[in-house]
Amino acid sequence: MADARSDILARIREALTVKAPKPHFKAEATAGQPVKVAKPWLPDGGETLDASLLILAEQLAKLKAVLIRVPDEAAAGQAVADLARAKAWKQVAYHGAPLVRPVAAALPCASWEADASFEKQKLEGCDASITSCESIVAQLGSILVSSASSGGRALSILPHVHVVVARVDQVVPDLATALAQLQAEHGAQMPSMLSFITGPSRTGDIERILVLGAHGPKELYLVLVG
Amino acid sequence: MSDAKQIFIKDATLNAADGDQRAFIRKALGGYYVNRDLQKARYRDWERARDAASLAKWTAVNDLANQLEKFTANFERNGGIVHWARDSAEARAIILKIAADVNAKAIVKSKCMTSEEIHLNDALEKAGYGVVESDLGEFIQQLRGEPPYHFVFPCMHVKREAISELFTKHLGTAPTDSPEELTMIARRHLRQLYVDADIGITGANFLVAETGQISITENEGNARLTAALPRIHIALSGIEKVVNRLDDLAVLLPMLATAGAGQPMTCYNTLYAGPRKPGECDGPEQFHLVLLDNARTRLLADPEQRDALHCIRCGACLNVCPIFKNIGGLAYGTTYQGPIGSVITPHLRGLKQWNHLSSASSLCGACTDACPVRIDLHHHLLHNRRNAMKQSPSLFDRVFHAGFGFVMKRPALFALGGKVFLATLPLLKKLPLPYMSAWLKTRDLPVAPPKSFRDQWKDSAHG
Numbered sequence: 001m002a003d004a005r006s007d008i009l010a011r012i013r014e015a016l017t018v019k020a021p022k023p024h025f026k027a028e029a030t031a032g033q034p035v036k037v038a039k040p041w042l043p044d045g046g047e048t049l050d051a052s053l054l055i056l057a058e059q060l061a062k063l064k065a066v067l068i069r070v071p072d073e074a075a076a077g078q079a080v081a082d083l084a085r086a087k088a089w090k091q092v093a094y095h096g097a098p099l100v101r102p103v104a105a106a107l108p109c110a111s112w113e114a115d116a117s118f119e120k121q122k123l124e125g126c127d128a129s130i131t132s133c134e135s136i137v138a139q140l141g142s143i144l145v146s147s148a149s150s151g152g153r154a155l156s157i158l159p160h161v162h163v164v165v166a167r168v169d170q171v172v173p174d175l176a177t178a179l180a181q182l183q184a185e186h187g188a189q190m191p192s193m194l195s196f197i198t199g200p201s202r203t204g205d206i207e208r209i210l211v212l213g214a215h216g217p218k219e220l221y222l223v224l225v226g
Numbered sequence: 227m228s229d230a231k232q233i234f235i236k237d238a239t240l241n242a243a244d245g246d247q248r249a250f251i252r253k254a255l256g257g258y259y260v261n262r263d264l265q266k267a268r269y270r271d272w273e274r275a276r277d278a279a280s281l282a283k284w285t286a287v288n289d290l291a292n293q294l295e296k297f298t299a300n301f302e303r304n305g306g307i308v309h310w311a312r313d314s315a316e317a318r319a320i321i322l323k324i325a326a327d328v329n330a331k332a333i334v335k336s337k338c339m340t341s342e343e344i345h346l347n348d349a350l351e352k353a354g355y356g357v358v359e360s361d362l363g364e365f366i367q368q369l370r371g372e373p374p375y376h377f378v379f380p381c382m383h384v385k386r387e388a389i390s391e392l393f394t395k396h397l398g399t400a401p402t403d404s405p406e407e408l409t410m411i412a413r414r415h416l417r418q419l420y421v422d423a424d425i426g427i428t429g430a431n432f433l434v435a436e437t438g439q440i441s442i443t444e445n446e447g448n449a450r451l452t453a454a455l456p457r458i459h460i461a462l463s464g465i466e467k468v469v470n471r472l473d474d475l476a477v478l479l480p481m482l483a484t485a486g487a488g489q490p491m492t493c494y495n496t497l498y499a500g501p502r503k504p505g506e507c508d509g510p511e512q513f514h515l516v517l518l519d520n521a522r523t524r525l526l527a528d529p530e531q532r533d534a535l536h537c538i539r540c541g542a543c544l545n546v547c548p549i550f551k552n553i554g555g556l557a558y559g560t561t562y563q564g565p566i567g568s569v570i571t572p573h574l575r576g577l578k579q580w581n582h583l584s585s586a587s588s589l590c591g592a593c594t595d596a597c598p599v600r601i602d603l604h605h606h607l608l609h610n611r612r613n614a615m616k617q618s619p620s621l622f623d624r625v626f627h628a629g630f631g632f633v634m635k636r637p638a639l640f641a642l643g644g645k646v647f648l649a650t651l652p653l654l655k656k657l658p659l660p661y662m663s664a665w666l667k668t669r670d671l672p673v674a675p676p677k678s679f680r681d682q683w684k685d686s687a688h689g
Contacts, residue, residue, distance in 0.1 A: 004310035008465065008519045012291040015527035020288055023280040023533075023600060034285075035473040038278035041271035042480065043490070059490065115507050120421045120455055140480060140491040152508040153454035157447050157494075175491075176476035183437075183472060188303070190437060192503045193453070195496040196479070201447040202493050205363035205379065206386055206405040208254040214362055214409055215416065216447025216494070 035176055045139030045173030052138035052173050059141025063199030064212060065220040073099070076165055076223050077106030080130065083221065084109050087161070089127040093118075095151030097132035099165050099225070104130055114151045123154055128161035129217075134194070135181060136166060136222070139174040142198045143222060144182075146191040153193045162197075162217040168226040230559055231582040237557035238586070247383065251551055254382050258545055261488025268490070279481050280600040282474040283536035286435070290526065293435040293468045294517070300438025304500030306513040314344035317518050321346065321427070321460060322353055324514055328458050330355060330424035334416075336442075336449035337361035338429030339377050339539060340462045340518060343561040343574075346427070358419050360448035362412050369396050375555035377562055378486055378541030383554060416448070426452035426510070430463035431538065432478065435470050438499060440515065443482060445493040453498060459510040461498075465517050466526075466535040478538060485598035486540030525573040531606050534569050536599040543593035543603055549586050558583065565593035569606040572614075581614035583607075644678050 002010070026037055046052030060067045070076045080103050084092065093114040094104040104111045114123065123129075131150035133143050143164050150156045156164075172178050175196075182194065201216030212218050241247065266272050286293050298308045311317035325333070333355050335341065347368070350357045359368040363380035367373065369392050374380035381389075389408050390401045399411050420426075428449050432441040440461055442449050453459050469478065475495075483489040502509030525535055544550045544564030555563040560571045560583070568583035584607045593603040615623055633639050651674050655666050677685075 004312050004316060007312060008310055008517075008523065009291050009294065011519065011523035012294070012465070012526060015523050016288065016290065018527070018529045020284075020529040020532040023277065023284050025277045025281045026274070033471070033473070034278040034281045035471075035476045038275055038477050041269060041274040041278065042477065043268040044270065062490075117507055120508075124417060124421060142491050142495075147503070147506045147509060152506055153450070154508050157450045157454060174476070175480065176473055179473050179476055188300075188437075190304070190439060190497070190499040192304070192500050192506060192509055193496060193498055194439075195450060195494055196491065198489075198491040198493050198495070200493075201445070203362045203409055203446050204487070205361070205366070205381055206384075206389060206408055208257055208379065208382060209405045211406045211409040213413065214446035214448070215360065215413060215451055 039174070039176055042174065043139050045137070045177075047173075049168070049171065052171055053168070056136065056138040056141060056171060059138070060199075060222065063141050065141065065199045065222060068221060068223045070223060070225055073102050073225060076225050077103045079223055080163055080165075081106045081108055083163070084128070087127070089161075091126050092128045092130060093123055093126045093151075093155060093159060094130040095132060095149075095155060097149065099132050099167065100130050103165055103223075114155050120154065120158075123158050126159040128163060129155045129159040130163045130165060131156050133164050133166050133170065135178045136171045137173075137175050137178050137196065138171055140196075140198060142175070142178075142196040144178055144194065144196050146195070147193040148191040156195070156197065157216045160213070160217060161219045161221070162200075163221045163223060165223045165225065168224050171224075228579045228582070230579050233559055234557060234582055234586070237559070238553040241554045241557050242552045247554065248552055250385065251383060251554065254379075255545055255551070258488050262484060262542075263488075265484040265488055265490055269484075275477060275481060276598055276600050278477045279598050280533075280536065282469055282477060283538070283599050284533070286468045286470050286474075287466060287526070287532065287535050289470070290465065290468065293470055294465060297433050297435040297438060297468055298517075300435070301433075301440075301500075301515060302438070304438045305503070306438070306500045306515055309514060309516045311516055311518045311520070313520050314518075317344045317462065317516050317520070318346060318349040320516050321462070322349060324458065324460060325350070325353070325355060325425060328424065328512070330458065332419070332423045333357045333425045333427060334419050334423035334452050334456060335359050335364075335427040336429070336444065336452040337364050337380070338427065338462055339374075339561060340429055340464055341427065342373060343520065344462075344518065346462070358416070358423075360416050360420070360452055361444070362409060362446060362448075365412055365416070366392065373556070373561075375563070376541060376544055377539060378544075383556075420451045420455045423456040425458045425460060426456035427460045427462065428452055430461050430467055430515070431482070432475060433463060433468045434472050434475070434497070435468055437472050437497075439472070439497040441475060441479070442496050442498070443479065443492045443494070444496075445487075447494055450494055450496055453496070453510070454508060457510055458512050458514070459498075459501065460514045460516065462516045462518065464522055465519055466522055481598040482538050482540050485542040485596065521574045525570060528573070530609055531569065531573070533599075533601050534566070534573075534606060536601055537566050537570075538599060540598060542596040542598060546592040546596045548588055548590065548592070553586070558586075565603045565607070566601070569601075569603055569610065572610050577610065577614050578618055581610060584610040584614065641678075641680055644680065648674050648678060
């Protein structure tokens with residue numbers, strides 16, 4: 001008996017000998033790149049950085065994520081320290097990125113760098129995490145984190161609060177641009193995890209009523225520097 | 227009559243008579259309609275975006291063998307291990323073998339309809355593993371011992387009082403009528419289970435051929451935790467989930483969220499390329515992917531209905547279906563409920579047993595209008611009816627259609643039939659006819675014209 005792989009591939013090839021009609025689509029998109037053609041049909045992400053920032057602010061507000069704009073890194077440190085005091089954080093884990101380290105240093109509470117291997121239980125006990133990100137998608141209000149830019153897989157999902165520190169020039173208009181940038185930067189060596197985070201964790205499983213903080217962070221802050 | 231049909235008629239009849247439950251479902255979906263329309267309005271051209279989504283899936287499905295080979299080569303290059311399963315039994319055996327090889331005890335799962343399809347939890351539990359569903363809706367359904375009601379909103383039919391009772395019984399928590407407090411109970415309960423589990427099992431929404439990544443869409447963060455904390459990650463996916471290019475997701479991810487849940491984007495859309503890499507601080511040691519056929523190639527072989535494999539499981543067709551809203555998800559008796567389930571189940575499990583679902587439709591076409599990848603759902607229900615008629619017609623079908631054909635081919639007989647019908651029309655209301663009498667009790671028959679159309683035509687200038 002042939003192995004399952006060759007069996008299934010043979011069944012597929014056999015099935016596809018009869019062609020199915022092609023769906024209706026604008027003639028010029030037949031080169032197999034529907035997304036390039038579809039860009040102007042999708043939600044607007046802004047033509048200029050200013051327009052994108054406006055859309056981003058609106059999206060984040062609807063998602064119940066908090067946007068904090070600050071002029072420089074010192075102000076970012078100040079803003080996060082204020083947050084830590086207001087929320088009475090006791091312990092914060094962070095990713096040791098150049099943008100994050102000074103912010104963590106300004107914290108009024110205990111903090112540790114989560115880039116070496118760590119105890120899962122210790123991370124679970126943290127009040128908040130601070131990470132950087134790959135990019136921010138204005139069109140959808142999504143923040144793209146990766147195992148490379150955000151201290152692995154668990155740091156941006158396990159603690160109850162997630163703070164992202166990013167530069168304004170990391171904002172891109174739309175998802176297509178963010179994905180193209182990823183491919184240009186990482187090529188065939190993608191980080192093992194990439195996640196578009198769109199607002200704090202949520203569920204509507206009970207009577208379709210929205211509740212924030214289902215399993216991931218209940219609060220999401222984006223500190224934009226510049 | 228098939229067993230499945232008998233059960234379906236009984237359950238559907240009971241549920242359709244439950245006015246409270248129907249009102250509850252309608253209310254639960256009310257917010258979805260508003261949010262979906264708000265999000266659709268942000269698209270500069272929703273209809274054309276549907277064309278793009280449909281083309282992206284068409285391109286992949288109609289080149290499936292090549293794209294799967296490309297995907298699996300890239301997935302393996304990323305350090306993942308691919309397994310192929312012809313059917314449910316093979317898929318279960320593969321997963322059980324992995325669990326045994328890595329000496330697993332506890333398993334945590336995120337939402338995966340394919341695992342419902344192969345009855346994975348039963349198999350794992352029988353083999354002695356502790357299995358916990360981590361998606362809130364699936365967790366509730368697991369405690370209830372009931373399959374999902376809706377493949378995106380698994381427990382949308384359960385009222386908060388019932389959930390509170392369930393948690394009190396199984397978790398020993400105090401009763402509450404707050405959805406927020408109930409969610410927090412589950413959150414606290416499940417956190418430790420992620421930390422302790424040896425294996426995390428997830429599904430996959432898309433398999434990206436050009437990069438070898440799998441894409442998982444979720445709102446709660448439970449899939450991310452499932453793929454982050456346990457030392458082994460197993461993903462289970464149907465072979466049809468492939469897309470050719472990473473940028474296809476720029477159309478598919480937002481449309482999945484908008485069509486399915488009225489969101490701009492689902493909260494977490496995550497791409498996985500292999501297990502933990504050198505230099506990364508956490509993540510699983512092994513990443514397995516089980517690719518399942520389970521009769522998908524049978525559907526693929528039907529070019530007329532091949533587009534049913536474009537389905538991205540958003541659930542939009544269920545949310546708008548008048549039948550789903552009236553009979554509820556459990557009455558279908560299938561893994562995939564609603565219009566898409568009625569279309570594909572006969573292919574996956576046999577037309578003879580499951581063709582009755584093709585008639586569980588008013589053919590209103592709301593599903594086809596709602597589908598973000600333009601699957602011609604309500605016509606496929608008609609195709610299934612036709613195919614069932616060809617494959618195994620019932621005695622009624624044979625006699626009725628033979629008689630109909632006989633009369634239609636003979637104009638004189640047709641004219642006579644018309645006259646007889648006109649003459650006996652008033653009798654309809656008086657005779658005790660099955661179905662007809664109940665319908666006519668509160669309705670008047672239309673008044674028949676004195677002459678048939680054929681007679682009027684003959685008398686006119688054209689005749």
